[in-house]
Amino acid sequence: MAVKRGRLKLLLILALFAAPFLLADLAFQYWKPERFGNYGELVEAVELRPAGLQAADGSPFDLASLRGKWVLLLVQAGDCDDACRQNLYLMRQVRQATGREQGRIERLLIAERPLAGELATEHVGLKQARYGKLAALGSPLAGGDALGRVYLVDPLGRLVLRYPQAPDGSRMLKDVQRLLKYSQIG
16 A cells, blocks of 8 residues: 555656646647737748849948848838838837947838938938849849838848838837847847
8 A cells, every 4th residue: 555655646746747848748739829929020031132232322232231230121112102201210210219229220221212312311320222123132022012111130131020011110119129138149
């Protein structure tokens, strides 16, 4: 009787230690959360390699100069309309709202034409690049649904998040702050 009691206690102790692992495995296999912690849509980790970008003055744009920084990227076709202005404003506000971390973030506009004078002076520090053909931007930026969207590029030059056409600035800021907090690079 004492042997059975000892085995029962041992099995109970083993079950207490094994239960969390078994429950975690079951949750991993069968439970899929409906919402994630990030606001932006995760993009398959694709390195940003657009071909033939030019700076506003016509010289080749050096995308490698942005390595090591988080980049808020806006791809725009044609002139900068109201939606483009709003996205540029949100990008600037998100960067400024990060406070002392704003040195880790750059803003980049890839468009057919550079910004007009007044708009360019309003967004001091915004890097601008021009593209000749949309297809030269590569996947996924060459797709029609990429235009007018804000993307987040990691310090290694990979697209990470894609935001809706009219993003919510406070939710974008939460994403960026979380990534800056946990990132060991950039």
